[in-house]
Amino acid sequence: MGIFRKIIRAVAALSFIALACGTAAADTLTVDANGGADFTSIQEAVDFAKEGDKILVMPGKYIENVNIGKHLTVISGTGVPEETVVEAADTEDHVFHISADNVNVSGFTLRGAKYEENLIAGIYLDNVQNCIVQGNILSGNYYGIYLKKSRKNVLRENTASDNKYGLILCVSSGENVLRKNRVSDNYYGVYLENACNNNTLTGNIVYSSRENGVMVASSSCTYISDNNISANQKAGIKLDSSRGNCLSNNSVSNCERGIFIVISGDNRITGNSVKSNSVCGLQLGGSAERNIVEENSFYGNKDGIFVAYSARYNTVAGNSVLNNSKGIYLLGHSDYNEILENNVCSNSFGFYVENCKENVLSSNVVTDNTESGILLTESFDNSIYNNYFNNTENAVEDKTNIWNGTKTAGTNIAGGSYMGGNCWATPDGDGFSRICEDTDGDGICDSSYLIGDSDSDELALIYSPAVESLYQKKVITPKTVENVNKSRRASLEEEDTEKSPLGFAYPAGILLIAFLISGRKRKK
Numbered sequence: 053m054g055i056f057r058k059i060i061r062a063v064a065a066l067s068f069i070a071l072a073c074g075t076a077a078a079d080t081l082t083v084d085a086n087g088g089a090d091f092t093s094i095q096e097a098v099d100f101a102k103e104g105d106k107i108l109v110m111p112g113k114y115i116e117n118v119n120i121g122k123h124l125t126v127i128s129g130t131g132v133p134e135e136t137v138v139e140a141a142d143t144e145d146h147v148f149h150i151s152a153d154n155v156n157v158s159g160f161t162l163r164g165a166k167y168e169e170n171l172i173a174g175i176y177l178d179n180v181q182n183c184i185v186q187g188n189i190l191s192g193n194y195y196g197i198y199l200k201k202s203r204k205n206v207l208r209e210n211t212a213s214d215n216k217y218g219l220i221l222c223v224s225s226g227e228n229v230l231r232k233n234r235v236s237d238n239y240y241g242v243y244l245e246n247a248c249n250n251n252t253l254t255g256n257i258v259y260s261s262r263e264n265g266v267m268v269a270s271s272s273c274t275y276i277s278d279n280n281i282s283a284n285q286k287a288g289i290k291l292d293s294s295r296g297n298c299l300s301n302n303s304v305s306n307c308e309r310g311i312f313i314v315i316s317g318d319n320r321i322t323g324n325s326v327k328s329n330s331v332c333g334l335q336l337g338g339s340a341e342r343n344i345v346e347e348n349s350f351y352g353n354k355d356g357i358f359v360a361y362s363a364r365y366n367t368v369a370g371n372s373v374l375n376n377s378k379g380i381y382l383l384g385h386s387d388y389n390e391i392l393e394n395n396v397c398s399n400s401f402g403f404y405v406e407n408c409k410e411n412v413l414s415s416n417v418v419t420d421n422t423e424s425g426i427l428l429t430e431s432f433d434n435s436i437y438n439n440y441f442n443n444t445e446n447a448v449e450d451k452t453n454i455w456n457g458t459k460t461a462g463t464n465i466a467g468g469s470y471m472g473g474n475c476w477a478t479p480d481g482d483g484f485s486r487i488c489e490d491t492d493g494d495g496i497c498d499s500s501y502l503i504g505d506s507d508s509d510e511l512a513l514i515y516s517p518a519v520e521s522l523y524q525k526k527v528i529t530p531k532t533v534e535n536v537n538k539s540r541r542a543s544l545e546e547e548d549t550e551k552s553p554l555g556f557a558y559p560a561g562i563l564l565i566a567f568l569i570s571g572r573k574r575k576k
Contacts, residue, residue: 077104082129084110094118094126094138109160111135117145121152128159133189133211140164146176147193153181161189168216173198177205177225184208190215196238199225206231213237218261221248228252236260241284245269252277259283264290265307272296279303287312288329291319299324304333310353314338320346327351332358333376336366336386346370355379356399359386369393378404379421382411382431391416398422402443405431414438415465417519420479424448438465440519442477447503455509459496467518468495472511475519476501485515 081097082089089110091097095118097107106125111132117140120126126148128136138160140147144167148157162174173195175185183205189212190196196212199205199221211234212218218235220243221228232255235241241261244251248271256279258265265284268274274297281288281304288304290312291297297316301323304310310326311334313319326333326348333350335358336343347370350356356376357368360383369392373379379399380391383406393415396402402421403413405428416439418425425443428434432451441447456473466475466485473496477483488497501512 078106080106080108082108082110083114085112085114086110098122098124098126109136113137113139115139115141117142117147117149119149119151120155120157123152123154125156126158127156131159131187133159133161133187137161137163140166143167144170144172146172146174146198148175149178150176150180150183151178154183155180156184156186157188158184158186159188161191163190163192165193165195168194171195171198174212174215176200177202181205185210189213190218195220196235198222199228201225203227205229208232210234211236216240217243218258219243220245221251222246224248226250229254231255233257235265239263240267241265243267243269244271244274247271249273251275254278256280258288261285264288264312265304266290268292268294268297270294274298275300277301282306284308288326290314291316295319298322305329309333309335310350311335312337313340313343315340317341317343319343321348322346324348325351327353329353332356332381333373334358335360336363337361339363341365343367344369348372349374350379351375353377355381356396357381358383359389360384362386364388366390367392371395372397374398377401379418380404382406382408384408387411390414396421401427402441403427405429405434407431409433411435416440417465418446419443428453437473438471438513440465440475440477442479442483444479446476446478446483449504449507452507455501455503455507456511459494459511464495464513465519466495466513467516468513470494470496470511472496473501473509473513475513475515476509477515477519483515485513488512488514490514 083091083094083097103123108129110129138147147162147165165172174190174193175197177199179201181204186208188210191214193215196215196218200223202225204227206229208231213236215238217240218238222245224247226249228251230253235258237260239262241258250273252275254277259282261284264287265281266289269292272295277300279302284307287309288307293315295318297319299321304326305328307329308331310329313336315338332355333353337360340363343366345368349372352375355378356373357380363386366389371394373396376399378401379396381404387409389411391413396418398420400423402418403426407430409432411434413436419442421443425441425446428449435454437457459470459472462471464471476485484501495514497512500508500510502508
């Protein structure tokens with residue numbers, strides 16, 4: 053028995069040291085609604101505590117609104133949020149109102165802050181910095197977690213469901229990290245608005261929102277990476293009037309629009325897997341300009357990439373666009389865009405261009421599309437060159453467009469030694485570029501390829517088997533992207549373990565501390 057007691061004391065001592073994190077002067081206060089601890093309410097402990105103290109809350113149900121205006125750590129005794137419930141005594145006030153820097157609130161279920169007119173929340177961070185909100189359940193509130201004018205805080209491993217808003221940042225709340233939260237079944241999922249710049253959203257799961265999953269409005273330089281976003285009734289991710297944001301390596305599926313960018317520019321969308329969305333995988337719309345969309349997979353959406361309504365000067369490059377209705381769809385004065393090096397395969401239409409001009413479509417692989425490789429209607433002066441077309445119906449147009457550039461030295465998409473027009477093949481193996489003559493061996497057909505009644509490709513490329521290997525290299529399958537994303541998420545897990553060796557699973561020593569000191573009453 054003596055050895056056993058020594059082990060218990062050693063574990064308790066080590067855990068206490070780890071919890072103290074270098075602030076040896078800090079005390080640990082205990083709270084138990086059923087008695088037997090230092091306090092029976094969390095607010096009493098908060099009022100009594102001094103800066104830097106820890107408050108350990110035993111399992112039970114607490115009916116109160118807690119105001120924290122000093123540097124404290126307030127954590128549940130078991131780390132299992134379902135066991136320690138704090139319900140708003142006043143439904144017109146926040147459950148936890150944090151108005152001091154360096155506060156840690158972890159391991160609770162917080163509910164009942166429902167009053168809409170006062171914009172109240174399960175946890176409200178009010179003009180604070182360097183706070184940690186971790187491992188809580190927020191349910192049945194107006195806002196789950198609400199940040200206002202708050203910076204450099206960490207929201208991690210929380211679950212927000214059945215709120216009006218799951219997580220919301222507003223009014224200059226910047227440089228916050230939202231990591232590995234689970235946000236589901238809210239009206240709005242994660243919402244950033246009004247100059248909430250330089251925030252990071254990574255490793256979160258956001259699904260079943262009745263509006264958008266993740267919404268960024270009038271905010272810049274948000275980094276949205278490695279999130280799983282699905283089954284939201286509107287957009288999976290929406291950027292509105294926002295610039296300089298980066299969306300990378302997210303999985304976005306089964307929404308109305310996977311990614312929706314409107315009145316927004318200079319954003320970068322890269323490495324995402326976007327599939328099975330009912331309207332489109334990605335929409336650049338409403339004056340979206342100078343955005344870069346590259347190396348994403350758009351699979352099984354109604355339309356893959358939709359560039360619409362005066363979306364201009366965007367670059368769409370290196371994407372895999374497979375099994376959609378329209379692969380890449382340009383509509384409504386969406387001019388001056390560059391569509392480069394995409395694989396557009398097995399859609400109904402590869403490219404569908406309607407009422408647009410002066411776009412550049414170059415170095416794309418366009419194969420096995422059932423209706424047409426490219427259809428242009430009421431569209432003119434678009435430059436279409438150095439593409440590989442292999443469809444039963446390769447090109448249809450009703451205006452005049454530009455189907456080749458000037459013959460110049462350089463390796464073309466078919467492996468020839470001169471740049472010029474396009475390579476024209478068919479699934480039956482009798483396409484123009486296979487059967488045309490090339491008497492001088494320059495890789496350019498001696499005759500022109502006719503398009504419609506009046507247009508032609510004057511420098512059609514000779515077919516080469518090299519184009520088939522190029523086609524294979526360009527295919528980015530959803531499975532490939534998902535595997536990359538899973539690998540990245542696994543590395544996030546490993547990184548979290550390294551950064552937080554205790555993890556969120558509380559060591560037994562913390563409980564031992566509670567029981568060792570709960571036997572005595574603190575004089576108040």
